[in-house]
Amino acid sequence: MELQFLGTGAGQPSKQRNVSSIALKLLDEINEIWLFDVGEATQHQILRTNIRLRKVTKIFISHNHGDHIFGLPGLLATRSFQGDVGPLTIYGPPGLEQFVRTALRVSRSKVSYPIKFVALVKGGLIYQGQGFKVYAKKLDHRVPSFGYRVVEDSHPGELLMDKLAQYKVPNGPLLGKLKEGKQIALSDGTILNGEDFLGPNKPGRIVTIIYDTRSTPNIAKLAKNADVLVHESTFAGNEAKLAHAYYHSTAVEAAKVARDNGVKHLYLDHISARYLGSKAKNLEKQAKRIFPNTKLVNDFDRVVIPMKGVKNE
Incomplete structure (x- = not known):
């Protein structure tokens, strides 16, 4: 299991950061890749990685703002040129299907595979299969927005x-x-x-991804005991009022979520273009004072999430 950050910026692309997208690589587990948000030029970012669009089987969209969905039509059209790619499922708020299908229709783009849309309204368990469950909960943004929690099933214990x-x-x-x-x-x-000769089951891994939102109790529910929490950190800690006014979060708020909910690793994402160089690094410093196991991510960073009890080399 591995995360790769394809875009870590907020609002608009910059020379340092593209807009939002994350790939969750489950190649060793189920030979699939799942995307979380597809901002503008995500497919260009993918060209600089080893990701193959034919492996992308599910896309989870947090909300319908452009910096999180403008890359979808192009990526979906390009996927048609990858051979027999199989079906794809897209999860997201109502209106997402209309946006995608309208863009494909108006541009006369042909998609050679079936696309299933799952419109999220209340959240809850939205997917179960192949050894994984995915939960969604509503966040607090200017438009309907959802956070996601990916839970891997437990693994049988080792033979003694x-x-x-x-x-x-x-x-x-x-x-x-x-x-x-x-x-x-x-x-x-x-x-x-055989059950008499097996060690205890190994718990599966948990990955939580939180994009645009104010602080809300649902974040804690999604983040509880997560191995990895990716949390938007659009603003610095001393700009909490500004973050609240724009329905966003600060790096300090993200760190408090991690500290209070048994999270193992926190990754700060969705960084405003105002924070460059040392200013961006200061977001990490602020969060580390509260939750030491914090890292500010950049485009193309990769995070391997090892099995429980296995060291990440």
């Missing part, structure tokens, strides 16, 4: 080989069945139950 050694189970199908928790019969008639 030391405990199993006395039975001399040969490598092969029998050992495989034990790893699956199934029952086997040895040549001497001994019956072994």
